[in-house]
Amino acid sequence: MAFKGRDVISIRDFSKSEILQIISLAKELEKKPSPELMKGKIMASLFFEPSTRTRLSFSSAMERLGGKVLGFETKEFTSVSKGETLWDTIKMVSQYADVIVMRHSIEGAARLASEASSIPIINAGDGANQHPTQTILDMYTIEKELGKLEGLKIGFVGDLKYGRTVHSLCMAMSHFKPKMYFIAPEALKMPKPYLDDLSEKGIEYVEEADLMKFCGELDIMYMTRIQKERFPDPVEYNKLKGVYRIDKSITQKMKKGARILHPLPRIDEISIDVDDTENAAYFRQAANGVPVRQAILALVTGALK
Amino acid sequence: MKKEIIIPAIENGTVIDHIPSKVTFRVMRLLDPKEYTNTINVALNLESKKMGKKGLIKISGRMLTQDMVNKVALLAPSATVSIIKDYSVSKKVVVKVPEMIINLVKCTNPNCITNMEEVNTKFLTIKEIPLKLRCVYCEREISREDIQLK
Numbered sequence: 095m096a097f098k099g100r101d102v103i104s105i106r107d108f109s110k111s112e113i114l115q116i117i118s119l120a121k122e123l124e125k126k127p128s129p130e131l132m133k134g135k136i137m138a139s140l141f142f143e144p145s146t147r148t149r150l151s152f153s154s155a156m157e158r159l160g161g162k163v164l165g166f167e168t169k170e171f172t173s174v175s176k177g178e179t180l181w182d183t184i185k186m187v188s189q190y191a192d193v194i195v196m197r198h199s200i201e202g203a204a205r206l207a208s209e210a211s212s213i214p215i216i217n218a219g220d221g222a223n224q225h226p227t228q229t230i231l232d233m234y235t236i237e238k239e240l241g242k243l244e245g246l247k248i249g250f251v252g253d254l255k256y257g258r259t260v261h262s263l264c265m266a267m268s269h270f271k272p273k274m275y276f277i278a279p280e281a282l283k284m285p286k287p288y289l290d291d292l293s294e295k296g297i298e299y300v301e302e303a304d305l306m307k308f309c310g311e312l313d314i315m316y317m318t319r320i321q322k323e324r325f326p327d328p329v330e331y332n333k334l335k336g337v338y339r340i341d342k343s344i345t346q347k348m349k350k351g352a353r354i355l356h357p358l359p360r361i362d363e364i365s366i367d368v369d370d371t372e373n374a375a376y377f378r379q380a381a382n383g384v385p386v387r388q389a390i391l392a393l394v395t396g397a398l399k
Numbered sequence: 400m401k402k403e404i405i406i407p408a409i410e411n412g413t414v415i416d417h418i419p420s421k422v423t424f425r426v427m428r429l430l431d432p433k434e435y436t437n438t439i440n441v442a443l444n445l446e447s448k449k450m451g452k453k454g455l456i457k458i459s460g461r462m463l464t465q466d467m468v469n470k471v472a473l474l475a476p477s478a479t480v481s482i483i484k485d486y487s488v489s490k491k492v493v494v495k496v497p498e499m500i501i502n503l504v505k506c507t508n509p510n511c512i513t514n515m516e517e518v519n520t521k522f523l524t525i526k527e528i529p530l531k532l533r534c535v536y537c538e539r540e541i542s543r544e545d546i547q548l549k
């Protein structure tokens with residue numbers, strides 16, 4: 095499959111075999127570091143919205159492959175604050191680098207950037223829409239922790255309405271015959287189009303508000319933060335924050351070998367005493383961002399085929 | 400026949416029939432009437448055996464292209480479109496929703512980039528019945544009831 099020159103905007107754009115190819119390449123890069131692979135190549139890192147893990151893991155991925163990084167981590171000190179359009183910013187930056195990694199608060203910004211750019215765009219999150227590299231690293235983590243992707247029971251917990259990582263992972267895992275459990279309060283339920291999509295593919299799912307009801311059945315519990323920044327109404331946020339909290343007593347009810355994932359940052363939805371249980375996979379998950387992003391950077395720039 | 404009395408026959412042009420009455424004016428808007436100089440007849444609430452009430456548009460001197468006909472399908476999939484030459488039907492055109500709808504429909508997501516920057520909207524038709532369109536940019540899915548013309 096040809097990846098060279100391709101944009102990575104939405105998980106929808108990738109087939110099952112392409113996702114598996116990225117995962118397999120990430121495994122190789124993790125086992126065998128390649129510090130010269132991206133020598134002479136530049137990654138532009140354009141973060142119009144704050145990020146810690148994604149921005150740092152992309153930079154780490156690029157630098158560990160011998161490439162260089164330029165860019166900004168807040169739009170305040172750029173021409174965007176003077177009113178420059180996204181289109182013009184991308185047109186300009188695409189002359190300075192070999193690949194652009196961007197995060198933006200507006201949905202669809204990455205797709206528009208890919209139309210303006212002459213070099214590959216990697217979407218590092220566009221509002222509540224997509225975050226495809228997070229999805230692939232989530233899948234990489236599941237595969238590494240459980241040894242397989244097929245036929246798993248996956249529970250998504252928390253903010254399923256605004257959580258882009260949930261939407262993308264749900265779409266991508268639907269290639270692997272899972273059973274899905276959507277555990278959320280009424281106001282943060284999984285949007286209907288995603289559920290319709292699962293029904294069309296014949297994938298079994300349940301919706302539930304009570305975390306305890308199914309926690310003993312799950313292979314993967316994908317926990318999410320209730321995201322303050324996505325709520326138009328702060329009163330609504332205050333009502334819902336802290337609605338789910340995983341502590342040690344819940345992990346004791348989980349199946350042996352089950353794993354808890356979280357795209358991080360966490361606020362209080364996973365208690366610190368869970369961190370040293372065998373179920374806690376979220377810090378390893380964050381570390382997996384580096385090899386997965388290395389694989390994606392190497393593929394789209396043509397450094398690896 | 401009664402219909403022909405109410406709305407005069409046209410010599411050459413296009414007749415769009417079987418439009419649900421409530422969307423007739425929206426279909427008219429879609430056809431961008433300010434571009435036309437010839438007579439256009441619009442009728443609402445005509446008796447119809449098939450639909451109860453229906454709308455009808457007759458455009459003199461202008462043959463709608465397949466592209467334009469496809470746009471009509473967005474709002475009125477039940478519509479029938481006939482091209483008229485010398486007062487008789489020379490061709491019936493099949494109404495079909497286009498695969499890609501460019502700059503016709505507004506995205507309903509207020510946080511979509513197409514509502515923030517000067518960008519043509521693009522929607523992909525993912526299902527015709529019931530109609531489901533997906534914004535190429537923000538991936539929001541909309542149904543026929545949500546369609547707002549730009």
